[in-house]
Amino acid sequence: MARKRFNSEEDTSGNGEVSFFSTKAISGEGLKKALKILRYTLPYKKTFALGFVFLILATATSLVFPKAVGEIVAVLQGSSRFTLNQIIGFLFGILVLQATFSFFRIFLFTRVSERAMADVRKDLYSRIICLPVTFFEQNRVGELTSRVTSDVSFLDNVLSFTLAEFFRQGATLIIGTLFLFYTSTKLTLFMLATFPFLVFAAIFFGRYIRRLSKRAQTELAQANVVVEETFQNVHTVKAFTNEKLEIARYKTSLDKVVALLLEAATYRGAFVSFLILVMFGGIVCIVWYGASLIQTGELSISALFTFVIYTAYIGGALNSLGDMYAQINRTIGASERVLEILDDTPEINPDLATEAKAEPLQGDIVYDDVRFSYPTRQDIDVLKGISFHVHPGERVALVGYSGAGKSTIIQLLMRFYEVSRGEIRIDGKPVNAYDLARLRKNIAIVPQEVMLFGGTIYENISYGKPGASREEVHEAARKANALQFIQSFPEKFDTIVGERGIKLSGGQRQRIAIARAILKDPKILILDEATSSLDAESEKLVQDALNELMKNRTTIVIAHRLATINKVDKIYVIQEGVIAESGSHAVLSKLNNGLYANLIKLQFEAVTQDAAVHPSLSQ
Ligand SMILES: Nc1ncnc2c1ncn2[C@@H]1O[C@H](COP(=O)(O)OP(=O)(O)OP(=O)(O)O)[C@@H](O)[C@H]1O
DSSP: OOOOOOOOOTTOOOSSSOOTTOOOOHHHHHHHHHHHHGGGGGGHHHHHHHHHHHHHHHHHHHHHHHHHHHHHHHHTTOOOOSHHHHHHHHHHHHHHHHHHHHHHHHHHHHEEEEHHHHHHHHHHHHHHHHOOOHHHHHSSSHHHHHHIIIHHHHHHHHIIHHHHHHHHHHHHHHHHHHHHHOOOOOHHHHHHHHHHHHHHHHHHHHHHHHHHHHHHHHHHHHHHHHHHHHHHHHHHHHHOHHHHHHHHHHHHHHHHHHHHHHHHHHHHHHHHHHIIIIIHHHHHHHHHHHHHHHHSSSSOOHHHHHHHHHHHHHHHHHHHHHHHHHHHHHHHHHHHHHHHHHHOOOSSSSHHHHOOOOOOOOOOOOOOOOEEGGGGGGSSOSEEEEEEEEEEEEEEEOSTTTTTTHHHHHHHHSSSSSSEEEEEEEEEEEGGGHHHHHHTTTEEEEEOOOOOOSHHOOOHTTSSSSTHHHHHHHHHHHHTTTTHHHSSSGGGGEESSSTSSOOOHHHHHHHHHHHHHHHHSSSSEEEOSSSSOOOOOHHHHHHHHHHHHTTTTTOOOOOOGGGGEEEEEEEEEEEEEEEEEOOOOHHHSTTOOOHHHHHHHHHHHHHHHHHSGGGGGGO
């Protein structure tokens, strides 16, 4: 099943960030999709509506302000019906109201947006985690993380802030202009002929500067990559004494940042000069024309005051509407990407999967002429007709050179991918015919590299069977030969492991993984043997634990160190996607020029060479 990579064409920075200055026009289709995201606010629609009422009230009060200031001038001229104190009192009243309305607007809108966005994040995460492995191969993890974090933040911002601002500024623009016409038609026409152009010029100028700053930010992020990489791999840097090289690399990156920032600063300086000269010049022109209208008796002084303040309001509104257009455009892009994932088909239903009982199986596995190529590399046939039969309770080993296809054979059994041709059957039924969750509950893997989650040892073991009783977890640890080392820690099962906790040795980690598998109690077991060998004592503890685990289960071992597999019933030697040899250890190791015999010879040579270099190892 070919899955499409979701749209990330706006990701120009390459690090999952979305271009800030996409100038693409807002399309009707995009807008429709973005509106679909708004359905997440539906559960909170009452709060949203109330917030909207406060928004209208706050906007209305702010629009009264210039009129009141004009009235003060009228009082000073003696042409008002009110006293100065009355108007100042009124002004204060307006301010208090506006402050109160704004508080509730922000409070209510934020409540809606934060809750709605938490819902989006939850849905998005649930959907992503339930998508098939292929999806994760076709999309970089960094990008997916940014979908859940930054894309949703864009939506959040729009809901809690931009939407309200858009309405407020739009209303200011329309109602303000109507007020202006009402105050003086001639002056309004004069203003409209000049002012908006100046504002748009300022918007473009401003945007160009921000684009430069944005580029500088991206460069800075690149420079930080150098810092991060070298700090993380400080051993490599030091081992090669490449400190000087890294310093030079960092300096080159920083120089680029500085050059861009300086360029932006030059434009910023020019921008301020532009504002002083042209924008304020524009206002001076309006005042000049207004004053001449006052001289001819067509306009009152108080009306001119009101006019200038409204003009400033309108200028501000135009400016922020320009910004908002860019922001809404970005958000549409973000919601498109979020929706694309939400609309993707999951392979598993998490609610049903947790409930699902393991399918009662015998563990009879048949590979019937299985052919396969990875969806991301369709041109390369990784498996070219694999056929074998493992009877219930049998142990088989897959061996072969690196890249031969051993792990791929296992991944197909787990149904991480679908076979291209042929069939895999368990207990006579094709794997595809099983419910995915119930099938996977029957298979446990002890992987090469055991990844433990940051948490307690107890949590890590019970991952094999969420909800297991304390006794079950203890018993599994005992069977896995892990009890002794766990008991030796002061916090025992509650010891934190992982990044912020204790670092377990390779052998200890493996025994935790074995305990996990014992707890899961699967019919089919897959051991992806660790490539690196443990010391003799750990090796024995792990091997004993594995022997306990393999009892009464069909086991497939991916063997890297052949010394450990002489106890299996049958060995399959995989070479370039086909089974080149099969049989018992005793038979295969004696085949003249046989692949298996050769592999054993190679490993034996490697061990003896090692012993020659480190004589202590052979003792
Ligand atoms: N996810 C993937 N996408 C594309 N190609 C892959 C993927 N995983 C493995 N391959 C390719 O498939 C081939 C078989 O890989 P596989 O991991 O099955 O080999 P292996 O025998 O298990 O090797 P090793 O012993 O090193 O683990 C290799 O050529 C590898 O490059």
